[in-house]
Amino acid sequence: MKQRFRQFMQGRYGLDQLYVGMLVLYFILLFFSRWFMPELMTGLMTLVIILAVFRMFSKNIVVRQRENAVYLRVVNGMKHTGKKLLQRIKDIPTKRYRKCPNCAVTLRLPRKRGRHKTTCPKCHTSFEVKIRM
Ligand SMILES: [Zn+2]
Numbered sequence: 001m002k003q004r005f006r007q008f009m010q011g012r013y014g015l016d017q018l019y020v021g022m023l024v025l026y027f028i029l030l031f032f033s034r035w036f037m038p039e040l041m042t043g044l045m046t047l048v049i050i051l052a053v054f055r056m057f058s059k060n061i062v063v064r065q066r067e068n069a070v071y072l073r074v075v076n077g078m079k080h081t082g083k084k085l086l087q088r089i090k091d092i093p094t095k096r097y098r099k100c101p102n103c104a105v106t107l108r109l110p111r112k113r114g115r116h117k118t119t120c121p122k123c124h125t126s127f128e129v130k131i132r133m
Contacts, residue, residue, distance in 0.1 A: 012057050013064040018071040022052040098129045 026048050033041030058064050088097060096111050098118075102125040109118060112131060119126045 009057075011059055011061075013059070013061050014056060016055075016064070016068045017075075018068045019052055019056060021071060021075065022048050022055075026052075096129075096131050100125060101127055 026045055029041050029045045029048065033045070055064055055067070091097075091108065094111050096109050098107050098109055099105070100107060100120040100123065103120060103123040105120060105122045107118065107120065109116075109129060109131070111133075113133060115128055115130050117126060118129050
């Protein structure tokens with residue numbers, strides 16, 4: 001039986017991070033289907049499972065790898081944005097963020113009221129920042 005399955009899976013794509021992401025999406029939809037548009041959620045859940053199984057048994061490995069790469073790029077971008085947002089929230093009591101007018105890089109400055117001169121560490125442009133509170 002195990003040998004037969006192994007033979008069947010030969011040349012097929014199998015599992016990847018996108019597969020796991022689709023399973024997570026399935027359970028999120030399952031969770032919300034109790035309160036929000038159950039028919040639509042059930043339809044979406046069916047679609048997600050069909051796509052996940054199709055991808056797993058697909059023999060077009062190059063396209064599946066490309067899909068997974070796009071998925072990873074999107075998820076990593078979201079993680080990066082989330083981390084930055086969390087850091088900014090943590091910094092509210094002590095820091096202020098300002099953009100360099102020359103190169104648009106974001107500077108993390110100490111929270112000191114008033115007008116200050118600062119220098120961009122990237123392009124070394126000096127400019128004035130105003131921190132209100
Ligand atoms: Zn700059």
